[in-house]
Amino acid sequence: MITLENVTKTYKNSTVALRDANVEIAKGEFVFLVGASGSGKSTFIRLLNKEETPEQGHIYVAGKDIGRLSGWKVPYLRRNIGCIFQDFKLLPTKTVFENVAFALEVIGRPRTVIDSQVPAILDLVGLGHKSDSFPTELSGGEQQRVSVARAFVNRPLILLADEPTGNLDPATSVGIMKLLDRINKTGTTVVMATHDRGIVDTMRRRVIEIDRGSIVRDQARGVYE
Amino acid sequence: MPVKFDYLLRETTSNLGRNVTITLASIMTVAVSLALVGASLMLRSGVENATQRWQGGIEFVVFLRIDANQQQIDSLRNDLEQSPEVSKVLFVDQQQAYSEFKTLFADSPEFIDSVTVNDIPPSFRVEPINKDVDAVESLGLTYEGRSGVDQVVFASKTIRLIQQLSSRLTVGIFVIAAFLLGAAGLLILNTIRMAMFARRREIEVMKLVGATNWFIRIPFMLEGLVQGLVGAFLAIGALAAFKPFFQKWLPSADEIPLVGGFQVSGGEMTYIFITLGIVGIAIGAIGAGIAVSRFLDV
Numbered sequence: 162m163i164t165l166e167n168v169t170k171t172y173k174n175s176t177v178a179l180r181d182a183n184v185e186i187a188k189g190e191f192v193f194l195v196g197a198s199g200s201g202k203s204t205f206i207r208l209l210n211k212e213e214t215p216e217q218g219h220i221y222v223a224g225k226d227i228g229r230l231s232g233w234k235v236p237y238l239r240r241n242i243g244c245i246f247q248d249f250k251l252l253p254t255k256t257v258f259e260n261v262a263f264a265l266e267v268i269g270r271p272r273t274v275i276d277s278q279v280p281a282i283l284d285l286v287g288l289g290h291k292s293d294s295f296p297t298e299l300s301g302g303e304q305q306r307v308s309v310a311r312a313f314v315n316r317p318l319i320l321l322a323d324e325p326t327g328n329l330d331p332a333t334s335v336g337i338m339k340l341l342d343r344i345n346k347t348g349t350t351v352v353m354a355t356h357d358r359g360i361v362d363t364m365r366r367r368v369i370e371i372d373r374g375s376i377v378r379d380q381a382r383g384v385y386e
Numbered sequence: 387m388p389v390k391f392d393y394l395l396r397e398t399t400s401n402l403g404r405n406v407t408i409t410l411a412s413i414m415t416v417a418v419s420l421a422l423v424g425a426s427l428m429l430r431s432g433v434e435n436a437t438q439r440w441q442g443g444i445e446f447v448v449f450l451r452i453d454a455n456q457q458q459i460d461s462l463r464n465d466l467e468q469s470p471e472v473s474k475v476l477f478v479d480q481q482q483a484y485s486e487f488k489t490l491f492a493d494s495p496e497f498i499d500s501v502t503v504n505d506i507p508p509s510f511r512v513e514p515i516n517k518d519v520d521a522v523e524s525l526g527l528t529y530e531g532r533s534g535v536d537q538v539v540f541a542s543k544t545i546r547l548i549q550q551l552s553s554r555l556t557v558g559i560f561v562i563a564a565f566l567l568g569a570a571g572l573l574i575l576n577t578i579r580m581a582m583f584a585r586r587r588e589i590e591v592m593k594l595v596g597a598t599n600w601f602i603r604i605p606f607m608l609e610g611l612v613q614g615l616v617g618a619f620l621a622i623g624a625l626a627a628f629k630p631f632f633q634k635w636l637p638s639a640d641e642i643p644l645v646g647g648f649q650v651s652g653g654e655m656t657y658i659f660i661t662l663g664i665v666g667i668a669i670g671a672i673g674a675g676i677a678v679s680r681f682l683d684v
Binding site: 210232233236237238239240241242244250252253263264266267268269311315 | 393587588590591592593594595596597598599601602
């Protein structure tokens with residue numbers, strides 16, 4: 162599903178964010194990216210989404226070399242990839258329903274699809290009863306659930322999560338992780354960058370550790386350290 | 387990918403509503419500059435119509451008597467064409483003269499009705515080789531008093547002055563209008579840049595979930611087009627309302643001898659309005675296009 166071959170990414174200030182990375186992630190895997198702040202976890206995620214382009218090496222997502230993807234095709238790549246973030250990135254002027262519907266609307270899905278899919282996904286994340294609330298009226302955990310719903314409503318092949326529990330307390334984080342686990346069980350590949358030792362050690366999934374741009378550990382059913 | 391009409395309508399109107407004051411500023415600048423362009427085009431048409439028979443180097447006109455017979459006309463034509471001092475001769479028969487008259491007085495149908503084809507004399511329009519005033523006059527006068535000739539009329543200094551003044555005025559107004567149009571384009575660019583800034587979160591999310599570049603751009607492009615178009619409509623409305631005054635304000639045929647009325651026909655107004663519409667749309671599209679390509683990093 163995801164393959165990195167000798168991928169190197171250097172930023173303009175000559176920080177090496179990723180050095181000669183080789184990773185293979187199969188369909189349906191659940192992968193944790195761990196490492197200190199600034200180690201290159203976010204760059205890893207942003208490369209998969211083609212928000213960044215590597216200097217060297219090849220990245221294959223769903224069989225396509227995304228380094229060779231022309232600009233106008235990038236949106237179509239992203240329709241196969243859902244993203245969630247530490248800061249949720251919800252639109253404060255839209256309701257929960259509208260926030261999720263927006264993701265379908267802007268890729269041209271018809272109203273009938275939106276009206277059937279959005280309530281279904283909101284039920285899945287346990288927020289069916291809050292669909293008319295605004296994000297500011299929700300707790301952090303609920304907001305992150307909305308953002309998961311938005312990322313997953315289009316049934317992407319891959320879900321990228323950049324520190325999704327970074328702003329949440331441990332109990333709420335567990336809820337989000339259960340949700341991601343359920344999504345993973347539907348066959349969606351999940352790649353999650355995290356600092357949360359407790360989560361990694363409890364879930365015992367594949368762990369890729371990045372240290373100053375280099376992959377120093379790749380362990381099935383791994384722990385945080 | 388289908389871009390839905392209701393989505394575009396909603397996004398464009400909400401963009402326009404978000405920055406009402408600066409949107410109005412750009413619309414008004416477009417309107418003022420286009421009104422200037424339109425007014426100078428009207429002035430040019432008016433002067434062209436009024437001095438129609440004096441265009442293309444024509445220095446004098448030999449008006450024939452209405453009852454001049456074919457023989458007299460032919461002999462005069464022959465003389466004019468053979469003359470070594472004449473570079474060009476144009477015969478305007480009664481029918482042509484009448485249709486010219488009708489365009490000039492298109493706005494006074496009752497006047498047109500009171501005049502028939504047979505009231506209007508045929509004439510020769512003559513362009514001499516030597517344009518010197520005295521030479522033109524002595525050449526022209528040789529045809530006065532010929533049989534069939536009613537009178538010889540010379541392009542007066544007044545007419546040349548009017549033509550010169552109008553072309554300089556037109557150039558001057560165009561320069562001012564060009565600067566204003568530039569300002570209008572920059573204002574539109576800025577309005578759209580602000581709209582994009584106000585909507586940066588939406589744009590970020592749209593990119594993340596895979597909205598195509600054009601889907602993101604189109605509402606902003608439309609916003610610029612709407613501003614340009616509304617400005618053009620305001621200018622057109624103002625000019626249409628101003629037209630009767632324009633024609634009253636300019637000297638009429640009676641006040642300046644030898645000149646037809648300062649008239650702008652309906653067809654010419656349509657042409658001017660279409661030009662303004664196109665320029666308005668172009669300004670909006672250019673301003674929005676630059677904003678979208680420079681500041682919308684998709």
